[in-house]
Structure formats: structure tokens, C-alpha cells
Amino acid sequence: GAGVSQSPSNKVTEKGKDVELRCDPISGHTALYWYRQSLGQGLEFLIYFQGNSAPDKSGLPSDRFSAERTGGSVSTLTIQRTQQEDSAVYLCASSLGWGEGYILLHFGNGTRLTVT
Amino acid sequence: DQQVKQNSPSLSVQEGRISILNCDYTNSMFDYFLWYKKYPAEGPTFLISISSIKDKNEDGRFTVFLNKSAKHLSLHIVPSQPGDSAVYFCAASARGSNYKLTFGKGTLLTVNP
Numbered sequence: 001g002a003g004v005s006q007s008p009s010n011k012v013t014e015k016g017k018d019v020e021l022r023c024d025p026i027s028g029h030t031a032l033y034w035y036r037q038s039l040g041q042g043l044e045f046l047i048y049f050q051g052n053s054a055p056d057k058s059g060l061p062s063d064r065f066s067a068e069r070t071g072g073s074v075s076t077l078t079i080q081r082t083q084q085e086d087s088a089v090y091l092c093a094s095s096l097g098w099g100e101g102y103i104l105l106h107f108g109n110g111t112r113l114t115v116t
Numbered sequence: 117d118q119q120v121k122q123n124s125p126s127l128s129v130q131e132g133r134i135s136i137l138n139c140d141y142t143n144s145m146f147d148y149f150l151w152y153k154k155y156p157a158e159g160p161t162f163l164i165s166i167s168s169i170k171d172k173n174e175d176g177r178f179t180v181f182l183n184k185s186a187k188h189l190s191l192h193i194v195p196s197q198p199g200d201s202a203v204y205f206c207a208a209s210a211r212g213s214n215y216k217l218t219f220g221k222g223t224l225l226t227v228n229p
Contacts, residue, residue: 004159031215042120042205043160043219050215059216091159095215103148103209103217107159 002026004108006092012114013082021077021111025094032075033095033105034067038088046090049075050097082115089113119143120208122220130228135193137223139206142187146208150217151180151191154203163204164191196227 005024013019025032034046045059049069060066064083069075079086089112093105121140129135139149147168152160166173166180166189173180179192193200206220 033215035219040221042118042122042221043207043217045216045218048215056216093159103150103215104162104165105160105217107152107161109157109159 004092004094004106006090006108006111008111009109010112010114012116015084015115016081018078018080019082019113021079021090021092021113023075023077023092023108025073025075025092026106028096029094029106030072030097031095032069033093034075034077035091035093035107036088037091037110038085043091046077079113082113084115087113087115117142118220119146120206120218120220122204122206122223124223125221126224126226128226128228129196131198132195135191135196135200135225135227137191137193137204137206137225139189139191139220140187141189141208143208143210143218144187145210145212146218147211148209149180149182149189150207150209151178152205152207152219153200154205154222160205193225196225198227198229201225201227 007022030051032049035043047067048056064080067077089110091110093107150165151163154160182189203222205222207217
């Protein structure tokens with residue numbers, strides 16, 4: 001596929017459990033982002049990866065959140081000990097990472113996380 | 117502290133008429149602005165952008181206007197079509213941090229046939 005792929009599309013978990021969300025960016029895109037959209041809110045920046053540089057984790061809301069990107073491609077966002085306020089749609093995006101393509105983000109369809 | 121504000125959560129217009137979606141920002145360091153469109157259960161898709169060195173950018177039925185002194189931008193859709201019904205997000209990036217987009221909360225546009 002040519003687009004950003006995210007899995008699962010929906011995830012329901014119990015409070016206190018850990019979850020992993022996966023993102024496959026567009027081939028050739030060096031930059032990868034995670035955003036989340038809580039109910040009634042805009043898109044909130046979480047983390048940014050660019051090539052081999054250290055990721056910008058400044059948007060992660062707590063130390064329960066972590067993300068990694070293996071081989072400069074696939075990324076996994078992990079939320080430990082989930083809380084009800086973590087319920088949101090988690091969106092992954094990728095971009096060319098250079099020139100005007102730097103900030104033309106291409107989004108996946110998101111993972112809707114519900115913590116019960 | 118919301119740096120990008122879309123004060124109208126929803127807008128309804130008749131097919132064929134003009135849709136005007138508004139966005140205000142507070143950060144004077146923002147120098148690039150984008151509009152994204154989002155359909156239900158899909159990710160946002162890029163629609164149109166504008167650099168702070170311009171005050172207008174046009175692409176087919178879509179035009180974005182930027183008023184830097186007022187820290188305000190608007191998206192005009194003419195003529196509006198039912199397929200334009202979606203949530204529209206305004207986003208901005210700042211000098212020195214141009215990889216990090218700050219988004220508004222979105223405006224739900226409904227175009228009635």
C-alpha cells in the first residue's frame with residue numbers, strides 16, 4: 001500500500017493493562033510522528049522521529065508512554081498501565097523529512113483506543 | 117494554552133455557496149500554515165498551505181487567506197459541494213521547530229444538497 005498503515009484500527013483494553021500500537025510509514029519517508037486526538041480536542045503532538053537523530057519526545061504526556069522506531073521504518077507506541085484518560089484516537093504520520101515535504105504530513109487512519 | 121484556535125465547532129452551508137472557515141493563532145513565531153480535511157474513521161489529509169510571506173494561496177475551489185497583523189487565516193471553498201462535508205483542521209508550524217505542527221480543534225463543515 002502507498003499510505004501510512006496503522007494497526008490495530010480499534011483497541012479496547014482494561015485500565016492498568018499495557019498496549020502497543022503499530023505504524024508503518026510511507027516507504028522513503030524519513031520522518032515519523034505520533035499524534036493523538038482526544039474527544040473534542042485537536043491533534044496533540046506526542047513524538048517525532050527523523051532518520052537516525054534522537055527522537056523529540058517532548059509531547060509524551062507521562063513516562064507511561066514510550067515509542068521506538070526500528071530500522072528507520074516501523075514504529076511502535078507503547079502505553080503502560082493504561083488509564084481512562086488515555087482513551088483517544090492515536091494517529092501516526094510520516095513525511096519526506098526535507099524541503100517543503102518536511103511538514104506535509106501524511107496520516108494513517110489511526111487506532112481508536114478505549115480504556116475501560 | 118491553545119496557540120491555534122478554531123472558534124466555530126461547526127458550520128452548515130448550502131451546496132453551491134461559499135464556505136468560510138476561520139482560524140486564529142497566538143504564536144508570532146508561526147510561519148507556515150496548513151489546512152487538513154478529515155472524514156470519519158480516516159486520518160486527516162492535506163488540503164492547502166500558505167507561507168507567512170504570502171497573504172493568499174489558491175488551489176482550484178480552495179483559497180487560503182492569511183492576515184499576519186490580525187494573526188488570522190481563513191479557508192474559502194467556492195462552490196461548496198456535499199463531498200466537502202468533513203472536519204477541517206487548521207495547523208501551524210514555527211520557525212526553528214518546523215517539524216512540529218500545532219493543530220486547532222477543528223470545524224465540522226456540513227454542505228447541504
